[in-house]
Amino acid sequence: MAGVARLAAISLDCSEPHPLARFYAELTGGEIAFSSADFVAVKGPAVWITAQRVPDHRPPTWPTGGIPQQVHIEFAVEDLDAAQTQAIAIGARLADEQPSPDRWRVLLDPAGHPFCLTTLVPST
Known part of the structure; x- marks a missing residue:
């Protein structure tokens, strides 16, 4: 069944977009395709990951605490x-x-977002 859309990018809020984007570029083997003071886009092998500056960003306090998980990404390994x-x-x-x-x-990325490494997700 054909969908209406395909996943193109995942955007992550953070206080410092450049270090976060570099981290995801290294993690996925992607490359920084666009960069400004407040936004960096990483072109990955399957999907883009972007990091955008948000004033007063507070990382999640996963699994408990006052700041809920904002996104969760699974990486197949x-x-x-x-x-x-x-x-x-x-x-x-x-x-x-x-x-x-x-x-x-x-694991937690440099901005504090939780993500998983798993062998349970088939690679494409």
Whole structure:
């Protein structure tokens, strides 16, 4: 069944768009395609990821707390341990809460957004 639209980009609010965009470019093997003071677009292999400056941005306090998760992205990987090590090396942090670490790993990007590395999502 054909859809009405296709996913073109995921936009993330943050206080510093350039470091966040560089992180996602390295994580996905993408490249920075556009950059201004307040907005950076990363052209990824499957979808664009953009980082946009938001005044007084506060990162989510996942999994509990007063600031809810604002977005959640799943990245398919072949090897959880290797992918986690590489993501941390380029600026991610391992989340304290790990609901199912044998199936997926929850990390936080440089702006504090949670994302997962998983082997459960088929690669294309």
